[in-house]
Amino acid sequence: MAQKTPLYEAHVERGGRIVEFAGFLMPVSFEGIVAEHERVRTKVGLFDVSHMGEIEITGPDAVAFADYAVTNNVAALEHHQICYTVCCGERGTVLDDLLVYRFSDESVLLVVNAVNTGKILAHLKSIRRGDVEIRDLTAGIAQIAVQGPAARDLFASCPTFASVAAQVKHLPYYRFLTARLDGDEVIISRTGYTGELGFEVYLPASRARAVWDEMLDRGKVHGAAPIGLGARDTLRFEPGYCLYGHELDENTSPLEAGLSWVVKLKKEEFVGRDALLAEKARGSARRLVGLAAEGRRVPRQGCAVSIGGRVAGAVTSGTFSPTLRAPLAMALVESSVPKDAEGITIDVRGEALPAKAVPLPFYKGTVND
Amino acid sequence: MVPEDCLFTKEHEWVYREGDVAVIGISEYASTELGDIVYIELPEAGAAVQQMDPIGTIEAVKTVAELFSPVSGEVIEINQAIVDHPEIVNRDPHDEGWFIKVRMSDSSELDVLFSHDEYQEYLGEQEDD
Structure with missing residues (x-):
């Protein structure tokens, strides 16, 4: 109950x-x-x-x-x-x-x-x-x-x-x-x-x-x-x-x-x-990264993250960002993945969406004002 | 396309019949459950669709759902307005927020869909789960 x-x-x-x-x-x-x-x-x-x-x-x-x-x-x-x-x-x-x-x-x-x-x-x-x-x-x-x-x-x-x-x-x-x-x-x-x-x-x-x-x-x-x-x-x-x-x-x-x-x-x-x-x-074996997916489909938790076609991690949180008006994701990826890695894709329901690494945080607010 | 005049699927699409054309959308229940819709993928005009095949994607902030075709036939028109402004579906799911029009190949398929009253009963059962 x-x-x-x-x-x-x-x-x-x-x-x-x-x-x-x-x-x-x-x-x-x-x-x-x-x-x-x-x-x-x-x-x-x-x-x-x-x-x-x-x-x-x-x-x-x-x-x-x-x-x-x-x-x-x-x-x-x-x-x-x-x-x-x-x-x-x-x-x-x-x-x-x-x-x-x-x-x-x-x-x-x-x-x-x-x-x-x-x-x-x-x-x-x-x-x-x-x-x-x-x-x-x-x-x-x-x-x-x-x-x-x-x-x-x-x-x-x-x-x-x-x-x-x-x-x-x-x-x-x-x-x-x-x-x-x-x-x-x-x-x-x-x-x-x-x-x-x-x-x-x-x-x-x-x-x-x-x-x-x-x-x-x-x-x-x-x-x-x-x-x-x-x-x-x-x-x-x-x-x-x-x-x-x-x-x-x-x-x-x-x-x-x-x-x-x-x-x-x-x-x-x-x-x-x-x-x-x-x-x-x-x-560490893995590190947390920010990802921006191309298009408007939204990566969700569990979606595989690949580099050059090889699975190198998974999305931990993904959503449409209301402030930035874009689909964004956080993901845990192998530490060997370079910060400026190219050829990143996120598997969103069978479709490999191109994505690029973006620094975290995605947004800074008034928290320290 | 008032709800009382529509037929419904278990997947929460509605169908409004105009002769041999089915106007298709998602129910108010579905649009509310999904929350703010941010992206809609629809089949192209001219596409052939089969009853209860997944034919589109509805992305909301928190979740994603597939659009199933309530009938078989040919897509003759899509609502570009909801592709450009998905929030229309949240605001007005039964009118401005329609999705596609399909020229039905077999209108007897409509017989398996819920009437409005049956759909309300079905929603009641879902809530009880």
Whole structure:
């Protein structure tokens, strides 16, 4: 039986087309993927991402534990700072990609993909290290992403956030604040998955509907509307963000997927370090590339990528890019394929479409504004 | 070409009969399910088509679908407007968003298609799955 987020009824009332995703009934679109995509690129959109998992690690060794469990440097984070990272198994392949929020020396929060919440929880509990307590907070927490160039204006217009409006306005990228709003503990972070300026709000599930409605209502003047999972995917694709199950999985290393920047091999120990050190020494077998296909047919995940007629990889994500008005793909290809390789083709339903390599990201938005 | 006057396939094409010519498109259900359509490939005028053969491609942002010919015959006209502006199909699948016209070689093939009411019932069963 699929779960519902605290905002499920709101989505149905607003005409969202509902699909099952990672065990949750989620809206895939409202006004249409392209319109929603353009709204986030030019105005502001609201996403219900309450399906994401929140795992709290507390105790005297919380930071050291998290630092050991993930590849990025949690120990180097300041309080109220966040890092994007992956969590690898001993093979050095990706169990999940996630955000780590450092609250204090004794408290961190991991925000994981809905599809992997159970797996990561079990994985963390299998790591016997230090004095920590691990708790799954997912069910009690709703998460709303506010994304787009007008995101700051939206917060400024909502009475709920009046007491933190100035702090939100000046919140730096990958930092967060906590606040008590009408008695409820709320986290607001300067994070997102769209390439645009944006924030993510964590709040008690019981409060979600009222805040969601208020943000849509007060945000209307700034162009706010709800955005479904369809546009969430096209919006993350254009800036070249990885999606678990596409660019990342348990057979892919973060070095292959272009995430060496979150793998701190200089850390003395973390799960997967030996395998990743060995991979770095011998060179990764594959790397992630951007491809632009000729014509208007759209390459999709799984389409074979060939160089000079020989299969050298596969598409991990492919879509029609609403911003660039063209079919684009990310693909994992053999590392021996040169960056400026010629004679690339993508097998789209039996037809070899000529394609050319293009640098990632395909698009840079207002994320750092 | 109001839906009530059309016949439908299990693959969600509609057919509107004008004498021995079948006007063919995709149902509102199909256009909604596909989402924003970005590219349409159609057979050329003059092409011979067989009933339920794949004869075209409909690319949406998230997915792709094939167009199946509800009848056998010869393609006599294609709707160039939807090739140039695929979004027309999302906006108006039953009128401006028609796909092709086929001169039928055997109009008795229409007997196997759903009536509008049967199609609605069929959609209801799909939703229940």
